[in-house]
Amino acid sequence: MAERARRFACQTFTWEMLGDGWTGGPDDLVEAIAAAGYEGIEITDTMIGHYADRPDAFANRLDEAGLALAAFAYGSDGGFSEPDRAEADYEACRRWSDFAARFPGAVLSMGSATAMSDGPRADKIGRAADIYNRSGEIARAAGVQLALHPSSHENTLLFDKADYDRIFALLDERIDWVPDTGHILRGGQDIGETLSDFAHRIRYVHLKDVTADGTWAMLGAGVCDVPAVLAAASAAPRFNGWIVVEEESDEAGRDPEAAVRRNFETMHALKRA
Template identity: 35%
Template sequence: MSYDKYRDRLDHILSVARSAGGAGIEPEVCMLGSRSRDPEALRDALDREGLKLGALCLSLGWRLGKETDEEHAEADRVINYLRQFPGTVLTLVQHAGPDRSGLAERQANALANFNAVGRRAFEQGIVCAVHPNSPAGSIFRTRDDYGVLLEGLDPRYCGYAPDTGHIAKGGMDAGEIIRAYRPLIRHVHYKDMDKDGSWTALGQGCIDHKAITRYLRDTDYDGWIMVEEESAAAEADPDRVTAANGEYVTRALKPIIA
């Protein structure tokens, strides 16, 4: 999550991910640096490390009832870019606002934008999934919000990318939400949280990722599971934290799906 430090250091990010045992990455578009407009260069970098582009995250404001010209153009650019990476998921993350005022209107606007982008992605053969987050100004943060979001997405075009940490941060049980909306799930994020609400390393928090992994296995989920950490330790030393998370995945989670 150290965007400023790692904004144009993709080769380093790939090396760390591979060393941690990862099979792929999910960067935000801004993390690709110069390769954000050069898919061949990104493919070459991935191939050198034996990694896949599991997903690419498009994060925009989507505040109005339809996309702005700039948002529409950027979404189409990214959709066209992903045509060069068959099977890669396009995840959509809305920038959190400063507060939750005008909630119903803002939620309706966001859904209209998500479904519009999802439809255009679908027409190009790209799977699209919305990833809600949990800052205080997020408009899809609580159980009621999730009902609005996940019942408002057009399932023909746009699926759901649950993030276990953001679900827990919103006062929900991650396992329950994943079970409730399993038919919509196209992509998964694992992130752990202490009982006091602070982010922590995978396996050290209160979220039962082993049980969730077993459930996903038992329901034939065959997509990506991406691991994130937003703790203070991750901000200070992301390379070490990535290695530690990789060790936990190898030791505790991979045997479940082996």
């Protein structure tokens, strides 16, 4: 199989994790990511700012910067697992599906199911699957592809391989997956096995690194076998070519712009190797 052309995008969570320490806006993110050399951006519902109801204006801003919208990511106050929050989850899906539909090829990424209350884990994963499946219908009706992004953050319901096996067995086959290398490794998974088992769902990749003990690290400074991940993604039948580089290390917390620029340089050094 011929290798698909890969394009590098940057995820805005690197700035989002600063919390109140970040005082900029979406235009600053676009400027920094374009200046670093990336071709695309994945922005979140919490960082889209004054463009939230102005997709045409955001499209124009991206065009000016020479960027494409690779994906739009959103989360849920109900963790995509609480029945009494499901309608709010569906309304958010409608809103962001309509936004993403303005950008041909952009993927709508749903965050990880998270435990927001007590109760059996398996039951919560089952309810999350119902919410993901209904959201997939909503997105497809808007002409947008939906993908699931599991994480290893606090109270996640999608942490280890058993969780991945459970959720994917319950999901509509038309729902895609955003494998996140850092979260997979932090979940103690064999990344090659996980990528292989669910290769048919891979739409794009979140690429980041961790040390052997699960501490976030700059790309190339941890244990992630980046060339192997890129090869696995390129062989996946639904892979759209986007490698979205994301950074959560302490170094990024000190200087996000420098961190994403360094990661871009790391990726190009690997490409030349």
